């Protein structure tokens with residue numbers, strides 16, 4: 001999916017400990033247009049639950065939450 | 081502000097103001113002793129961060145609506161309506177407060193400004209002006225609790241990865257990170273990140289502890305946000321889990337407020353007795369070392385080591401000696417910060433402020449006392465059992481080029497344990 005989706009903002013969240021990856025995604029979601037997508041790469045496994053939970057509770061959408069080696073790669077779509 | 085909103089806000093004050101808080105409204109002598117105790121006022125010189133001034137904003141509304149004199153001659157008694165200006169002022173002085181309660185420690189009347197500001201938070205939330213980031217963090221945590229099934233696989237897979245790392249550190253292929261273990265003695269409620277699980281697991285396993293890991297994190301942004309119901313629901317996630325698994329004890333991680341929430345607040349919020357013994361991870365580690373259940377070698381940590389008391393664990397949680405005893409067990413080269421224990425300076429990173437970008441300037445400026453203390457100690461290693469403190473001190477470390485290594489206490493312990501496997505770097 002990551003090959004096809006247009007990315008509006010890349011966030012390097014490597015090395016940040018939870019909940020900071022979620023905080024950074026939240027702080028940056030306003031920097032993409034509605035319908036826009038953030039690609040975020042984190043290394044803290046806690047982000048695998050945190051970022052989807054944040055998206056669900058704020059009404060945004062996680063298009064992808066994938067483990068790639070030691071990294072966790074998220075595609076987060078701004079819904080509203 | 082229309083009359084309906086006004087009724088809502090005064091209703092919030094009325095509900096929150098118990099006898100103790102009403103007394104605080106009356107007894108402040110305006111001596112301003114608290115100004116020299118608050119790291120934010122000292123670091124910025126900004127009047128709005130003076131503790132008594134923060135509380136004064138609540139006092140002004142209180143006087144207007146709950147005292148006869150304030151109602152009839154408001155100007156004379158500085159009584160004010162909670163208009164937009166007042167609410168904006170209140171937002172800054174309230175959400176910036178780290179809740180360290182150093183001002184209370186020095187106040188001749190022990191006025192608890194942080195508690196008064198919990199009323200301010202309730203007012204701001206009722207006015208739709210609660211801090212958005214803290215609210216989102218709280219809601220995400222509640223969502224995880226309500227939809228635990230959704231996250232089960234991802235959590236279990238994360239724990240399996242950590243288990244592999246633990247085995248690499250202990251050199252023991254049988255080391256475990258037990259998940260959902262019924263009949264375990266201890267439920268360890270870590271933080272969301274692996275860093276708070278890995279070293280704790282090494283220690284529990286080496287101590288032969290009968291433990292299991294929680295599916296939930298101990299951090300509680302509902303508490304920082306100022307919404308008691310959200311805070312209760314976030315805590316309830318692991319209380320219910322502990323009941324289901326039948327454990328005897330809940331152990332919270334190196335997180336200041338998590339300990340205070342579990343040990344001191346949950347009973348009042350839930351109106352039921354806490355059914356479990358609550359311990360901080362460092363109490364357990366201290367016991368393991370003293371009982372000889374784990375071995376630490378004093379020669380393995382290099383450099384002079386100091387210790388920062390997180391406000392919620394130290395001044396507000398009463399845990400001063402266990403962490404120090406641990407640090408002294410792993411090094412002969414310990415130096416305390418001055419002042420320390422109940423008088424310890426707040427680092428500036430508590431109360432959820434590290435997650436609130438709008439307070440970054442005051443946060444960093446307010447770290448100046450901590451920077452001075454750290455420089456004066458001459459230490460090259462800092463042990464600090466609170467995530468928010470460590471984030472703040474790491475940033476201060478970089479900006480002020482302190483050259484410090486900032487460690488979790490349990491990482492320091494693992495580094496000092498003679499283990500067969502490969503030691504991780506502390507970060």
Ligand code: SF4
Pocket residue numbers: 107108109110111112113114115131132186187188189190191
């Ligand atoms: S130290 Fe206490 S009494 Fe004095 S101004 Fe501050 S809050 Fe009021």
Ligand code: SF4
Pocket residue numbers: 117118119120121129130131134176177178179180181182183184193194426
């Ligand atoms: S609790 Fe701490 S940050 Fe808040 S006003 Fe008092 S000294 Fe300042």
